[in-house]
Amino acid sequence: MNDTKYLNVINKKITYLPKNKRKYQNIKYNFEKILNYKEYKKIIQKLNLSKYIKVAIIGKSIDQRNVYSLEIGNGENIILFDAGTHAREVANPLFLLKYCIDLINKLEKKQKELNNIKLIIVPLVNPDGYDAVLFGPKSINNKKLHIYKKRNLINFNTYKANSNGVDINRNFPSQHSGLHYRKYLSQNVSYKPSLGYEDFYSGYQLGSEEETQALIYLFNKYIYNIKVYITLHSAGRLIYSGKPNLSNVFNNNSLKLAKYISKINNYLIYDKNEEEVGNGTDGTSTDYLSELASGFKFSTITGRLSADSYKAPNIKNAHNIGIVTLETLEDITFNIKKIKAEYYNKKFEKLFNKIIELYYI
Ligand SMILES: [Zn+2]
Incomplete structure (x- = not known):
């Protein structure tokens, strides 16, 4: 992406949902059903009635659904969660929403307190993909979009991309996004919009997608306050931590967090040695935020984050x-x-609570 676009993204004005005088009422949701986007939106509007939450619209999806961020607590240290980047991974948006509902219910009843931290949760990064995978392409409003036009060719059971067929988690302008300099190119790399068969298309340009931009905005706004970033995906009970191109301090911190999580849920930990760089599949949200936190700056020449010097970073x-x-x-x-x-x-629930407790002191 070019620098003008980048500056527009990180300086954009976002809106918070207005507060009205209606009283918050205990919300009940215990996985009775998979929610569609409209039901999800309704719950968020109900959550917004609580004084313990601020709801922002940090972006609009390509098909004009809201990308919400839910802010709970007023502390300086930020714990950031997101989910639903990949369309077919529909469980995690429900996990985060369920957790928010229970947390707000408890805060309202004074059964819980949050000190020193601010929880920021983006439960559904890719709402178009989510609806299309669950409820079919007819749920897409703009019939000119790739996801609708190619509906007869797309495998919706395995579709990960957004409405444009772009894998948002390959679209972030990190230093190695889309670059290929290893011996082999990942077989998943694709140069055209996804049809849902493990074909990772990173877009016509890095940072091109609205959903990606919503997170780029959030990351930059809070870069000095974010202490924990956990992005939820679904690929077999694993925790990826670490980046081979970044510092030991960074990798140790991330591994520590992974171990803390694994103690509770027994998921398998992958450290930096399991992470691939340079096989064409970089450009994830964790690549981007890790580099931003490591002091990488946006380069007007390469249109992506860059270390100070390529020779001796x-x-x-x-x-x-x-x-x-x-x-x-x-x-x-x-x-x-x-x-x-x-x-x-x-x-x-215990896991999310424990992660918050990390930063109580
Ligand atoms: Zn995923």
Whole structure:
């Protein structure tokens, strides 16, 4: 992306949902069903009635759905969660929403307090993909979009991309996004919009997608306050932590966070040695935020983040930050019973609470 566009993204004005005088009422949701976007939106509007939450619209999806961020607590240290970047991974948006509902219910009843931290949750980064995978392409409003036009060719059971067929998690302008300099190119790399067969298309330009830009905005706004970033995906109960191109301090912090999580849910940890750089599949949200936190700056020449010098990168940590990708579930599933079972069996409420407690002191 060019620098004008980049500056527009990080300086954009966002809106918070207005507060009205209606009283908050206890919300009930216990995985009775998979919610569609409209139902999800309704719950967020109900959550907004609580004085303990601020709801921002940090962007609009390509098909004009809201990308919400939910802010709970007023502390300086920020714990950031997101989910639903990949369309088919429908469990995690429900996990985060369920957690928010229970948390706000408890705060309202004074059964819980939050000190010193601000929780920021983006439950659904890719709402178009989410609706299309669950409820079919007819749920897309703009019939000119790739996801609708190619509906007869797309495999919606495995579709990960947004309405333009772009894998948002390959679209971030990190230093190595889309670059290929290893011996082999990942077989998943694709140069055209996704049809849902493990074909990762990173877009016509880095940072091109509205959903990507919503997160770029958030990351930049809070870069000096974010202490933990956990992005939820679903690929078999794993925790990815670490980046081979970044500092030991960064990698140790992230590994520490991964171990802390694994102690609770027994997910397998992958450290920096399992992470691939330069096989064409970079450009994830964790690549981007890790580099931003390590002091990388946007280069007007390359249109992406860059270390100070290519020859001898001077990579310092901006601050202590732990970043992991949390891959939930054994397999991708649209079965609400299985989704509910994972939430309870793997103790997600406890897990999220414990992560918040990390920063109480
Ligand atoms: Zn994913």
